[in-house]
Amino acid sequence: MAVSLILTEQIIKLFIILLLGFLLVKFGLLKASDSKSVSVILVYLILPCMIINAFQIDYTPQVRTGLIFTIAASVIVHLIFIAATALLKRLLGLDTIEQMTVIYTNGGILVIPLVQAMLGDDYVIYSCSFIVIQIILLWTHCKQKLCSGQKLELKSIFLNANMVAIYVGIILFFTQIHLPDVIGGTIDMLANMVGPMGMLLAGMAISEVPLKHVFMTGRNYLVVLLRLFVYPVIILAVFKLSGAAG
Numbered sequence: 001m002a003v004s005l006i007l008t009e010q011i012i013k014l015f016i017i018l019l020l021g022f023l024l025v026k027f028g029l030l031k032a033s034d035s036k037s038v039s040v041i042l043v044y045l046i047l048p049c050m051i052i053n054a055f056q057i058d059y060t061p062q063v064r065t066g067l068i069f070t071i072a073a074s075v076i077v078h079l080i081f082i083a084a085t086a087l088l089k090r091l092l093g094l095d096t097i098e099q100m101t102v103i104y105t106n107g108g109i110l111v112i113p114l115v116q117a118m119l120g121d122d123y124v125i126y127s128c129s130f131i132v133i134q135i136i137l138l139w140t141h142c143k144q145k146l147c148s149g150q151k152l153e154l155k156s157i158f159l160n161a162n163m164v165a166i167y168v169g170i171i172l173f174f175t176q177i178h179l180p181d182v183i184g185g186t187i188d189m190l191a192n193m194v195g196p197m198g199m200l201l202a203g204m205a206i207s208e209v210p211l212k213h214v215f216m217t218g219r220n221y222l223v224v225l226l227r228l229f230v231y232p233v234i235i236l237a238v239f240k241l242s243g244a245a246g
Contacts, residue, residue, distance in 0.1 A: 010117045014199045021203025035204040049190035054124040055169030070129035102226045109198030161213035
């Protein structure tokens with residue numbers, strides 16, 4: 001019950017920040033196009049800091065085992081999402097945008113603040129396993145689907161800012177190099193901005209779309225149902241039946 005209350009409180013806080021981003025644009029203090037600048041700060045500064053900060057913990061056999069498990073679980077989760085979407089594509093007539101929406105989540109921006117609140121900073125590193133797998137698939141599978149005909153660029157896959165941050169974090173983790181307080185503290189402060197900044201960005205982006213169109217389009221509810229209920233239930237069932245939930 002306590003965990004549910006903490007989760008609910010954190011979601012409400014993040015939703016309020018999203019609403020503030022929406023209102024900043026609606027009141028004319030910012031333009032919706034300004035969200036591009038915010039996204040640059042988020043992708044190239046805050047997210048890399050969050051990733052590096054997550055790896056600044058002590059190396060133990062338990063953490064190593066947890067990383068291996070979460071990487072394997074993340075691969076399985078994404079494969080199930082992709083397979084399920086391939087089956088539902090024809091049945092429900094899902095277009096490309098809808099397919100990518102139900103497969104790929106905003107796990108980094110939304111989930112990590114929730115993990116920090118419920119489990120503590122030491123558990124954020126396991127969220128990075130999911131992010132690593134998703135980043136690779138976003139720059140391969142997702143990009144190929146959205147930009148059909150374009151060749152895959154290995155540089156964009158393995159040398160983007162988030163992947164470089166992952167390499168740095170892994171090196172620091174396995175060598176057990178802890179950054180000086182001034183640098184580490186700065187990175188930690190920026191890392192803690194990932195949730196608020198991400199939700200501000202979401203609010204600014206939503207302001208471009210008429211709310212009537214958002215809430216009166218029936219297909220949106222289908223995608224939300226798949227993304228927030230059907231797919232999680234499938235994953236929970238698979239983890240329970242396989243014993244991985246333990």
